[in-house]
Amino acid sequence: MDVNQKSPVEPFPGSVHPSPGGGILVSKLDDVINWARSNSLWPLVFGTSCCAIEMMSAASAKYDWSRFGFEVARATPRQADVIIIAGTIVNKMAPVLKRLYDQMAEPRYVIAMGACATSGGPFFYNTYSVVKGADHVIPVDVYVAGCPPRPEALMHALITLQAKIKDGGLREKIMIDEQKVVGKK
Amino acid sequence: MTKEELKESILNQYPESVFEETGEWLTLQVEPEAFLSMAMEFRSRDAWDFDFLFCLTCVDWKTHFTMVYFLRSLTHRHMLTIKVKLDRNNPEIETVNEIWRTADFNEREVYDLFGVKFLHHHDLRRILLTDDWIGWPLRKDYDDPVNMIKL
Numbered sequence: 001m002d003v004n005q006k007s008p009v010e011p012f013p014g015s016v017h018p019s020p021g022g023g024i025l026v027s028k029l030d031d032v033i034n035w036a037r038s039n040s041l042w043p044l045v046f047g048t049s050c051c052a053i054e055m056m057s058a059a060s061a062k063y064d065w066s067r068f069g070f071e072v073a074r075a076t077p078r079q080a081d082v083i084i085i086a087g088t089i090v091n092k093m094a095p096v097l098k099r100l101y102d103q104m105a106e107p108r109y110v111i112a113m114g115a116c117a118t119s120g121g122p123f124f125y126n127t128y129s130v131v132k133g134a135d136h137v138i139p140v141d142v143y144v145a146g147c148p149p150r151p152e153a154l155m156h157a158l159i160t161l162q163a164k165i166k167d168g169g170l171r172e173k174i175m176i177d178e179q180k181v182v183g184k185k
Numbered sequence: 186m187t188k189e190e191l192k193e194s195i196l197n198q199y200p201e202s203v204f205e206e207t208g209e210w211l212t213l214q215v216e217p218e219a220f221l222s223m224a225m226e227f228r229s230r231d232a233w234d235f236d237f238l239f240c241l242t243c244v245d246w247k248t249h250f251t252m253v254y255f256l257r258s259l260t261h262r263h264m265l266t267i268k269v270k271l272d273r274n275n276p277e278i279e280t281v282n283e284i285w286r287t288a289d290f291n292e293r294e295v296y297d298l299f300g301v302k303f304l305h306h307h308d309l310r311r312i313l314l315t316d317d318w319i320g321w322p323l324r325k326d327y328d329d330p331v332n333m334i335k336l
Contacts, residue, residue, distance in 0.1 A: 091332070092315065126333055127333065128322050128327075128332040128333050129314075132334070
């Protein structure tokens with residue numbers, strides 16, 4: 001499953017223009033900014049239920065997501081880039097999730113990890129208290145299947161998100177274009 | 186005391202008690218009216234000394250409710266299960282909050298999810314659901330067309 005045909009692990013964007021005394025790196029500013037953003041996404045600590053255990057094991061020594069830049073897991077949404085919804089969202093938790101998402105600064109991304117955050121999961125039928133999918137509350141970028149997904153699956157989702165950001169990140173692109181049209185930045 | 190000794194000593198005190206033969210622990214069936222006095226006796230008598238109520242739940246058989254109390258003695262290390270049958274239309278039972286304090290939150294949970302009224306409980310209100318929730322979700326005939334998608 002590839003977002004685009006390019007490999008997500010690629011050298012610094014741009015080309016080197018040869019000149020005496022080394023070279024000049026010529027690139028687009030958007031590409032450089034996207035490269036920088038995608039390689040240092042700081043996740044928000046948001047584990048509600050069992051998927052949080054798999055997220056913790058993806059963060060710890062054996063699978064180690066800090067190789068990809070997710071080193072600093074911030075406890076405050078004001079300093080976080082990506083929120084990994086690891087676990088079930090119940091009706092009582094939905095306004096809390098919305099508030100945390102609103103407090104994050106742009107550009108912000110959302111990964112819905114596991115079956116419960118994707119669609120309500122095992123609690124889709126006959127449950128009075130579970131929100132049937134986190135995308136009823138906030139817009140989601142990447143969905144991960146699994147109950148719980150293995151740590152490798154979560155890493156694959158993170159790498160997919162990185163590829164999405166390097167590609168422009170579709171939601172972001174729309175917003176940036178609008179801002180260009182209006183004249184604000 | 187072993188299971189048989191416990192059964193004998195309970196039969197000595199309450200000759201017409203009914204035991205269930207299922208499970209690894211001794212299971213006693215009690216009427217709701219006699220329940221409170223028997224519970225106080227189980228707590229206070231030295232030979233039994235059940236000072237730890239480690240679980241309190243309710244089961245909804247479609248014709249009636251059954252309250253299940255799991256008791257353990259930390260000094261004698263024996264265990265007892267008490268089952269009390271309640272009427273479905275008006276489920277009421279005395280609280281054991283004064284005898285075992287752990288019953289406080291557990292009884293609030295049973296009230297919240299089943300609607301069983303615990304008489305003389307000092308603060309019986311919902312604990313898990315929001316305070317303005319209508320209905321008792323864990324009953325078998327609970328229906329919530331807004332939230333539940335029926336399979």
